[in-house]
Amino acid sequence: MGVDQPPSLNVQMAARLKSMRSRKLSIEDLVDRILAKDQVALSQAITIIESTAKKHQHLAQEIIEKCLPYANKSIRIGITGVPGVGKSTFIESFGKLLISQGKRLAALTVDPSSSISRGSILGDKTRMEELTKEENAFIRPSASGDTLGGVARKTRETIILCEAAGFNVILVETVGVGQSETTVHSMVDFFLLLKLAGAGDELQGIKRGIMEMADSIVINKADGDNLKAAKLAKNEFARALHLYPKKESGWRPKTLMCSSLKNEGIMEIWETILEYFIIAKKNNFFERKRQDQNKFWLMQTIESQLKIEFYSNPVVKKEMEKQLQAIDENKTTPFSAAEKLLAIKTG
Amino acid sequence: MGVDQPPSLNVQMAARLKSMRSRKLSIEDLVDRILAKDQVALSQAITIIESTAKKHQHLAQEIIEKCLPYANKSIRIGITGVPGVGKSTFIESFGKLLISQGKRLAALTVDPSSSISRGSILGDKTRMEELTKEENAFIRPSASGDTLGGVARKTRETIILCEAAGFNVILVETVGVGQSETTVHSMVDFFLLLKLAGAGDELQGIKRGIMEMADSIVINKADGDNLKAAKLAKNEFARALHLYPKKESGWRPKTLMCSSLKNEGIMEIWETILEYFIIAKKNNFFERKRQDQNKFWLMQTIESQLKIEFYSNPVVKKEMEKQLQAIDENKTTPFSAAEKLLAIKTG
Numbered sequence: 001m002g003v004d005q006p007p008s009l010n011v012q013m014a015a016r017l018k019s020m021r022s023r024k025l026s027i028e029d030l031v032d033r034i035l036a037k038d039q040v041a042l043s044q045a046i047t048i049i050e051s052t053a054k055k056h057q058h059l060a061q062e063i064i065e066k067c068l069p070y071a072n073k074s075i076r077i078g079i080t081g082v083p084g085v086g087k088s089t090f091i092e093s094f095g096k097l098l099i100s101q102g103k104r105l106a107a108l109t110v111d112p113s114s115s116i117s118r119g120s121i122l123g124d125k126t127r128m129e130e131l132t133k134e135e136n137a138f139i140r141p142s143a144s145g146d147t148l149g150g151v152a153r154k155t156r157e158t159i160i161l162c163e164a165a166g167f168n169v170i171l172v173e174t175v176g177v178g179q180s181e182t183t184v185h186s187m188v189d190f191f192l193l194l195k196l197a198g199a200g201d202e203l204q205g206i207k208r209g210i211m212e213m214a215d216s217i218v219i220n221k222a223d224g225d226n227l228k229a230a231k232l233a234k235n236e237f238a239r240a241l242h243l244y245p246k247k248e249s250g251w252r253p254k255t256l257m258c259s260s261l262k263n264e265g266i267m268e269i270w271e272t273i274l275e276y277f278i279i280a281k282k283n284n285f286f287e288r289k290r291q292d293q294n295k296f297w298l299m300q301t302i303e304s305q306l307k308i309e310f311y312s313n314p315v316v317k318k319e320m321e322k323q324l325q326a327i328d329e330n331k332t333t334p335f336s337a338a339e340k341l342l343a344i345k346t347g
Numbered sequence: 348m349g350v351d352q353p354p355s356l357n358v359q360m361a362a363r364l365k366s367m368r369s370r371k372l373s374i375e376d377l378v379d380r381i382l383a384k385d386q387v388a389l390s391q392a393i394t395i396i397e398s399t400a401k402k403h404q405h406l407a408q409e410i411i412e413k414c415l416p417y418a419n420k421s422i423r424i425g426i427t428g429v430p431g432v433g434k435s436t437f438i439e440s441f442g443k444l445l446i447s448q449g450k451r452l453a454a455l456t457v458d459p460s461s462s463i464s465r466g467s468i469l470g471d472k473t474r475m476e477e478l479t480k481e482e483n484a485f486i487r488p489s490a491s492g493d494t495l496g497g498v499a500r501k502t503r504e505t506i507i508l509c510e511a512a513g514f515n516v517i518l519v520e521t522v523g524v525g526q527s528e529t530t531v532h533s534m535v536d537f538f539l540l541l542k543l544a545g546a547g548d549e550l551q552g553i554k555r556g557i558m559e560m561a562d563s564i565v566i567n568k569a570d571g572d573n574l575k576a577a578k579l580a581k582n583e584f585a586r587a588l589h590l591y592p593k594k595e596s597g598w599r600p601k602t603l604m605c606s607s608l609k610n611e612g613i614m615e616i617w618e619t620i621l622e623y624f625i626i627a628k629k630n631n632f633f634e635r636k637r638q639d640q641n642k643f644w645l646m647q648t649i650e651s652q653l654k655i656e657f658y659s660n661p662v663v664k665k666e667m668e669k670q671l672q673a674i675d676e677n678k679t680t681p682f683s684a685a686e687k688l689l690a691i692k693t694g
Binding site for chain 1: 408411412415416418419500503504507638641642643644645647648649650652653654657670671674675677678679680681682683684685686688689
C-alpha cells in the first residue's frame with residue numbers, strides 16, 4: 001500500500017464525480033424501477049434499508065424520500081396469533097382472494113427474535129406455495145435486528161417502498177414475541193387477531209392488552225369436527241369484546257370464523273375490513289391514526305436514542321457504577337444519584 | 348432600597364456565617380428530633396420535601412441523606428382498591444391491630460390527582476378517627492404535584508423519613524388513578540388488593556395488570572348478608588390467581604376475606620403478610636426487590652429528565668414544528684425527522 005503513488009488531484013476528482021453521478025443515477029434508476037413495480041428492484045432497496053452499513057443508511061434515506069410521495073395509499077393490516085393458529089395458511093388463503101379481487105399484496109413480518117432461527121412463517125415460504133408464485137404478491141420475511149425498535153423501523157420503511165411499488169394491501173404479520181403485537185399495532189390501520197377454539201389463552205390475551213387492540217377476532221380452523229367448538233369460541237369472544245368500551249374509531253370489533261384450509265369465511269373477513277375502512281375514513285379516524293402513529297414513531301426514536309447516548313457515555317458509565325454502589329450502601333437516594341448523573345451530561 | 352447604605356463587608360460576612368451555622372444547626376436539630384420520633388419535626392421535614400422552592404430542595408436532600416442510615420428497616424405495604432371498597436376503614440382496623448402488636452405505623456397516599464380535590468381517604472382523616480389519635484400512628488395525605496412521577500418521588504422520600512422516625516410498618520395507599528398502582532407497587536414490598544364481592548371489575552383488574560401485582564387479594568365487607576357472596580368471590584379470585592405463573596418471590600398470592608367494620612379477619616391478613624416476609628427474606632427476594640426498585644427509580648428519573656430537557660430546548664421546539672409538518676406532508680419519515688432533531692442536541 002505504502003508504495004503506490006497517489007493519483008493526481010484531477011484523477012481523484014474525476015473518479016469522485018463519476019461515482020457521485022453513477023450513484024445518483026443508480027438511486028434514481030432503482031426508484032424508477034420500484035415505481036414501475038419491479039420486484040427485483042424492490043428487494044434490492046429493502047436490502048439496502050436492512051443493511052447496517054453507514055453508507056447504505058444514507059442511500060436508504062434517499063430512496064425512501066423519493067418513494068414517500070407515492071406511498072401511504074394502501075390498506076395496512078396487522079395479523080397476530082399464537083404459533084399453530086394457522087397464520088401462514090390464512091395469509092395464503094386471504095392473499096389469493098385479494099389478488100382475485102385485483103389487489104396487489106405485500107406480506108411482511110415483524111419478528112424481533114429473527115425470522116430464521118425461530119421459524120417465522122414468512123421465512124418459510126414453502127407454506128405459502130401458491131401465493132409466492134403470484135406476481136401480484138410480494139413476500140418478505142422479517143428484517144433481523146438486535147432490538148424490536150430496529151426491526152420495527154426497517155419494517156415501517158419497507159412498507160413505504162412496497163406502497164411505492166403499487167402494493168395496495170400490506171399485511172404485517174407477527175409471531176407475538178414480547179411487545180411485538182403492540183409494535184405491529186402501531187404501524188397498521190386494522191389489527192386482526194387469529195384464534196383457535198378452546199386454546200384457553202384468553203386470559204393471556206386480555207392481560208397483554210391484545211384483545212383490546214383487535215379490530216377483529218377470527219376463529220381459524222372452523223371446519224369438520226372443530227366447527228361446533230369454533231362457534232362456541234366465537235360467541236365467547238364476542239361477549240368478552242363487549243366488556244370493552246367502544247373504540248375511538250367508532251368501530252365495534254367483530255368476531256368471525258373461517259377455515260383457511262377450505263377457503264371458507266375468508267370473503268366475510270375481507271368485507272369486514274372494507275366496512276371498517278369506510279367508517280374510519282368517513283370519520284377521519286384513519287387519517288388521524290396514521291398521523292398519531294407517525295408522531296409515536298418520532299418520539300419513540302428520539303427517546304430511545306437519548307437513552308442510548310446517555311448511558312453509553314463513558315463518564316456516565318463510570319459514575320453510574322459509583323452511584324449504584326452508593327445506593328446499595330444506603331448513602332444516597334435514586335433521585336440524588338440521578339441528579340449527579342444528569343449533571344455530567346449537561347455540565 | 349436605593350438609599351440604604353450597604354453594610355460593611357465584615358457585617359455581611361458575620362451574618363452569612365451566622366446563617367450558615369444556624370441552618371446547619373437547624374437541619375441537624377431537625378434530623379435529631381426525627382430520630383427521636385418527634386412527629387412535629389417529621390411533618391416539618393416532609394413539608395420541606397414537598398416544597399417546590401429551590402432552596403428547600405437542597406435542604407431536603409441534606410435531611411434525607413442524614414436520615415438514610417436509619418431508614419430501610421420497615422415493612423412497606425401497598426394498598427389499593429376502587430373507591431367504596433373501604434380502604435379507610437380497613438387501614439383504621441389494620442392499623443389499630445398493628446399498634447396493639449407494638450408496631451409503629453405510618454400511612455401515606457399516592458394520589459396523582461391531588462388529595463384534596465378528589466377526596467382521597469387519607470386526606471379525610473375523620474374517617475380514621477381512632478388511628479389519628481394513636482401516638483404510634485402517623486397519617487399523611489398525598490403530596491400534591493403535576494406529575495405522578497413527582498408525587499411518587501416525594502412519597503418515596505417521605506418513606507425514608509418515616510423509617511428514620513422509627514415507623515416500622517409503612518402503608519402506602521392509592522386510589523388507583525391511571526398508573527398509580529404500578530407506581531405504588533414499585534415502592535413497596537407487599538402489595539395488597541382490596542376487593543368487594545360482586546363488583547364485576549375483574550376484567551379491569553386483569554387488563555391493567557393489577558391482579559398480577561397483588562401478593563394478596565382481600566375481599567372486604569365480608570359480614571352480614573354479604574358473607575355468602577364474599578366467600579364466592581374469594582374462591583373465584585383464588586381460581587383466577589392460579590392462572591398466573593408462580594411469582595419470582597416464590598410466593599403464591601393468597602386470597603382472604605375480612606370485615607374491617609367488625610374487625611374480623613384482620614389478624615389473618617397480618618399473619619399472611621408476616622409469612623410472606625419470612626419467605627422473601629429467606630430467599631433474598633426482599634433485598635433484591637428493594638435494590639431493583641432503587642435502580643428502577645434511578646433510571647426512571649434519568650429518563651424522564653432527559654426527555655424534559657430535550658423537548659423544552661427552544662431550538663428543538665422550533666425544529667419539531669417543522670419536522671411534524673414535513674411528516675404530515677409526506678416529505679419525511681419519523682425516523683429521518685428524529686435524526687434531524689437529535690442532531691440539534693448533539694451538534
